[in-house]
Amino acid sequence: MTETRLFVRDGLFAVAVPCGGGLTFLAVVWPRSVFAKVRQDIDGAYHRAAARVPWLADRLVGARQAERYVGTADLDAFFRTASGPGWALLGDSGHHKDPITAQGMTDALLDAELLARAILQGLGGTRSLDDALTDFCRQRDSRAGPMHELTAGFARLQSPPPEQLAGMAVAAGDPVATTRFLGVIAGSVPVEEVYGPPDADAMDPAA
Numbered sequence: 553m554t555e556t557r558l559f560v561r562d563g564l565f566a567v568a569v570p571c572g573g574g575l576t577f578l579a580v581v582w583p584r585s586v587f588a589k590v591r592q593d594i595d596g597a598y599h600r601a602a603a604r605v606p607w608l609a610d611r612l613v614g615a616r617q618a619e620r621y622v623g624t625a626d627l628d629a630f631f632r633t634a635s636g637p638g639w640a641l642l643g644d645s646g647h648h649k650d651p652i653t654a655q656g657m658t659d660a661l662l663d664a665e666l667l668a669r670a671i672l673q674g675l676g677g678t679r680s681l682d683d684a685l686t687d688f689c690r691q692r693d694s695r696a697g698p699m700h701e702l703t704a705g706f707a708r709l710q711s712p713p714p715e716q717l718a719g720m721a722v723a724a725g726d727p728v729a730t731t732r733f734l735g736v737i738a739g740s741v742p743v744e745e746v747y748g749p750p751d752a753d754a755m756d757p758a759a
């Protein structure tokens with residue numbers, strides 16, 4: 553395969569990513585509720601899932617499996633308060649989400665950059681460390697919160713409502729709209745620009 557493709561079906565998400573050397577990474581995501589069932593027959597579940605996506609099924613004909621299957625259901629989602637007096641959480645320790653939007657490494661690095669800046673300010677004497685850490689938490693929330701909520705929505709693996717589905721079908725044939733969607737995933741386009749304002753309660757650690 554030479555192009556990355558994402559597929560959304562009711563109760564199923566799949567992504568095919570070319571890795572070079574003729575190899576393709578193919579991830580299949582099911583709801584956690586079927587984890588035990590999938591585990592009993594991973595190969596069967598994988599091929600049944602691919603059969604629901606003709607583009608994938610066609611390309612699996614004659615393909616050779618290069619690696620063993622790897623999977624997990626240990627994918628809790630939480631959005632914790634990121635700092636307090638003298639302490640801070642960054643990356644997965646502060647906010648963990650389903651990998652469906654592939655944000656975790658970006659988040660960990662961006663959190664690290666924000667936190668490093670706060671610590672430099674706090675220890676460098678330009679402001680108190682507690683103030684700087686409070687600011688880190690606020691900036692982390694506003695940067696990562698909207699994507700966290702969007703990820704939780706995607707991870708439900710439910711078909712989008714018909715009007716959203718119609719919008720996606722139009723977007724799939726429109727290079728500008730496709731680039732904007734991919735920009736959201738890459739972090740270059742704010743989530744709100746494409747999906748509207750976030751639900752404040754969804755990110756409130758106390759909610």
Ligand SMILES: Cc1cc2nc3c(=O)[nH]c(=O)nc-3n(C[C@H](O)[C@H](O)[C@H](O)COP(=O)(O)OP(=O)(O)OC[C@H]3O[C@@H](n4cnc5c(N)ncnc54)[C@H](O)[C@@H]3O)c2cc1C
Binds near residue numbers: 657658
């Ligand atoms: C199936 C799956 C697919 C994913 N796909 C993607 C993707 O495509 N793109 C993406 O960006 N992200 C993806 N992620 C998420 C990404 O891997 C994580 O979000 C990211 O690694 C988090 O980085 P981190 O530094 O916060 O934590 P970690 O990478 O977990 O690093 C924490 C480190 O701290 C160490 N540690 C823990 N406790 C202690 C201790 N007491 N003392 C010393 N060391 C300790 C751990 O051993 C670990 O090495 C995926 C995750 C999963 C599960």
